[in-house]
């Protein structure tokens with residue numbers, strides 16, 4: 371008897387301990403959020419209130435997700451598992467999470483080729499946002515075997531871009547995918563076919579962490595005819611290439627073309643500083659653009675007033691040209707008059723010419739609820 375009581379007390383103690391490791395604020399005796407961030411956990415707690423809607427298990431030491439680990443938490447809408455060391459997912463790990471809207475698995479060791487068993491996402495019928503970026507930290511060649519096709523309602527996906535990426539037909543099923551974000555970029559060449567398996571309804575494309583130079587075939591964006599936001603900020607692709615792949619968007623409208631800091635000299639490819647010509651501007655100049663960011667691109671000269679060749683100046687709201695070094699001496703007046711024709715313009719950032727300042731304050735473009743807004747930020751720059 372005595373022994374039994376002691377055991378029970380120990381287990382009670384353990385229960386309350388695990389429970390108390392997570393911070394569960396109660397609002398009118400309703401428990402909706404369990405914050406278990408950075409608690410050194412090696413397994414998913416099994417005794418949290420079953421009606422929680424949000425479970426934050428980020429920054430722990432989870433290494434695997436076994437069968438049915440979230441079965442108890444069928445009301446979950448947000449599940450954060452980022453910054454763990456997860457390598458293994460059981461096929462039924464996410465079973466019962468049919469209300470889940472947001473799942474983050476970024477910064478783990480999940481291989482897009484292997485550890486996602488077929489069926490693992492099948493319960494996640496309502497998932498809108500999946501973040502599985504920053505898992506592939508090596509640049510080996512891998513076909514994507516991850517069964518994303520099971521996530522038929524997904525709107526936003528963040529994923530790594532591996533060397534010789536071949537996506538596969540399962541991506542074609544993502545009929546609702548609008549926002550595609552690549553974080554960790556290992557590609558060296560983007561072929562015309564690289565994104566041909568992607569659904570064509572994508573509106574936002576972000577590829578911003580390619581540190582090694584990427585060769586880009588000029589048809590690479592043809593699979594995305596409905597793009598509204600193209601964000602290459604800080605990727606090493608050179609402005610000359612970036613302007614060449616815009617031909618699918620000629621005579622269309624776009625919310626933002628963000629080409630900040632994408633130009634580094636590449637002797638091997640015979641690419642150096644940028645001399646803008648009318649030929650280079652021939653696609654972009656036909657697009658109706660709300661926000662254009664060409665800042666920090668080593669533009670040293672503009673020939674034939676190429677920068678005022680835009681056919682739809684009345685579309686512009688924000689233009690960033692700062693931290694380049696071209697001279698305006700021969701066409702400054704033309705630019706001035708051109709700006710006058712921009713009826714909706716809210717801001718042109720033309721600062722930091724031609725000197726490179728040490729810590730320039732840049733205006734940054736951010737998207738909030740599908741709208742573009744501008745913030746003042748201390749720009750870390752591509753070398754930062």
Ligand SMILES: *[C@@H]1O[C@H](CO)[C@@H](O)[C@H](O)[C@H]1NC(C)=O
Pocket residue numbers: 436437459460461462487
């Ligand atoms: C998933 O878990 C079940 C039950 O524990 C087990 O039988 C199965 O082998 C596991 N599958 C994988 C792929 O780990």
Ligand SMILES: *[C@@H]1O[C@H](CO)[C@@H](O)[C@H](O)[C@H]1NC(C)=O
Pocket residue numbers: 481482483484506507508510512
């Ligand atoms: C991913 O899986 C593939 C195929 O099994 C393997 O060749 C590769 O080494 C793995 N990569 C990582 C980063 O684990």
Ligand SMILES: *[C@@H]1O[C@H](CO)[C@@H](O)[C@H](O)[C@H]1NC(C)=O
Pocket residue numbers: 507508
């Ligand atoms: C990749 O992950 C391994 C651990 O699996 C680590 O030792 C290595 O430093 C990482 N490499 C990079 C480039 O982050």
Ligand SMILES: *[C@@H]1O[C@H](CO)[C@@H](O)[C@H](O)[C@H]1NC(C)=O
Pocket residue numbers: 511533534558559
């Ligand atoms: C991957 O691409 C490189 C060039 O970037 C090429 O040499 C190599 O053969 C490709 N590997 C595979 C498996 O296709």
Ligand SMILES: *[C@@H]1O[C@H](CO)[C@@H](O)[C@H](O)[C@H]1NC(C)=O
Pocket residue numbers: 562587588589590
């Ligand atoms: C890529 O597509 C473009 C546009 O359709 C085409 O002009 C070019 O020849 C293609 N390149 C290759 C290597 O197939």
Ligand SMILES: *[C@@H]1O[C@H](CO)[C@@H](O)[C@H](O)[C@H]1NC(C)=O
Pocket residue numbers: 576578601602603626628735736737
């Ligand atoms: C463009 O990408 C950068 C770097 O990832 C990011 O900080 C920025 O928010 C993105 N811009 C928009 C408008 O989403």
